[in-house]
Amino acid sequence: MKLLHIIASPRIEKSNTLRVSAAFLDELDATVPDLEVETLDLFAESLPGLAGANIDAKYSLMAGAPVDPTHADSWERIEHTIERFLAADAYLISTPLWNLGTPYALKYYIDCIVQPGYLFRYNEQGYPVPLVHDRKMVVVTSSGSDYSPGSPLQALNFQEPYLRAIFGFVGITDITFVHGHAMDASPTHRADGIASAIDEARVVASSEAWRDGDVEVA
Template sequence: MNILVVKANNRPASEAVSSKMYETFMEEVKDLNVTTYDVFEEDMPYFGQDLFNAFGKVQAGGELTDVEARILAAKQKAMDALTAADVVVFAFPLWNLTIPAKLQTFIDYVYQAGFTFKFNEQGQMMSLMTHKKAIFLSARGGIYSTPETAPMEMAATYMRNIVGGVFGMEIINEVVIEGHNAFPDRKDEIINEGLAKVKEAASQLTHQLA
């Protein structure tokens, strides 16, 4: 079984909770077949007209610019990584109420008709990755789990809608650490409780794959 961990925070673990969640998870699954796709380390030009220009040139046999060649290669690498994975773990923060732009770019690369979803003859969308499983490890300094604040949270919610709703992966675990900035006097307690849940999620995955 192949595990792909998509790391979406380039801040050090000493400063960023989702980075610490990533490191904690990786330590617990070090004996498994794990590959990390670090969206901040990869060369990932942003999704836009350059990609569509590249598609046109490939069909016409035209010469690609540097950025066009890079974005085609980056898109294919992301798709290949997702294809090879049986379990995909996303480690990401809530930044400005949403996911980091680099993680959005990864999603843009793999969000493709015929790859992660398709439309049937009735025009209904059908998921194409129902055979894969996903785990979310996410951190947010404020509280976004109350009825008043939940509508503002567009990171974990977005990822659920995309990965589970569109791609069709089974989300087998989700660990969210929140409130460590809102309650500085309880910061260590909140983080440590969350990291214990990360270890538990890793342990459960290890047992499932044993």
């Protein structure tokens, strides 16, 4: 199994989110034979631009036209980013909750890879059809406040609904979220939140679906 670990936290060794993700990966490594992990650090990576030639290429594809030859070299960087995503059998996204949503680096990356003809296509009626199937995704996320189900702030967590929607849009519907809540409330809340999230992450990684290698790429 090849897993792409997409990091959307700039704090690295100080990241609460990445502490939980490390526990998930350790458990998964003990669970899944021949696990290969590729890391994509979005705050360190130079992602291709989405203006100029590339935005023209995108709209050509959306209109059903080929990419203009003068834009081909620039568009190749977008295609390389997409190919790197599609080469994985499963995904781990490590992302904090920023301003009720996703960090800008993760949103930018999603805008790079979700392209017509690659991750989805349009049918004869003009409706989008997903092209990415039989993949798993785990999203490890942390937040300063408590956005857990039943909390007063639950409705303000726009990150999980967005990520479920956009990856579901391209066909990835097997998505598990592991949350670390209330990291900024107090040192006690942080320690409890990390410990609880680590326990949950280990349970997810050792689950039967992962243990049996139940991932097939279409």
